[in-house]
Amino acid sequence: MILVVLPVLALIALQVTGVVWFTLPGAPALAAGPAGADYLVLRAAVRLFQHETIVPAWR
Known part of the structure; x- marks a missing residue:
């Protein structure tokens, strides 16, 4: 959502x-x-997101 709002506000x-x-x-x-x-x-965010390393570290 923020990726849409900030460019619109800038324009x-x-x-x-x-x-x-x-x-x-x-x-x-x-x-x-x-x-x-x-x-x-x-x-880039989707490619760099690693669910497998985040979830075990959170538990």
């Missing part, structure tokens, strides 16, 4: 401060960057 902050103006062709391009980064981070 809103950029729009409010006037750094970026959202236009019809520019909005999908701006959305593609954070979406791609989220996808890569999620894939």
Whole structure:
């Protein structure tokens, strides 16, 4: 959930401060960057997650 919220808040902050103006062709391009980064981070987290080492250590 946080991977979705923070990029959206960052884009809103950029729009409010006037750094970026959202236009019809520019909005999908701006959305593609954070979406791609989220996808890569999620894939890395899934690959690095090791359930077998966490559960025995927790018990």
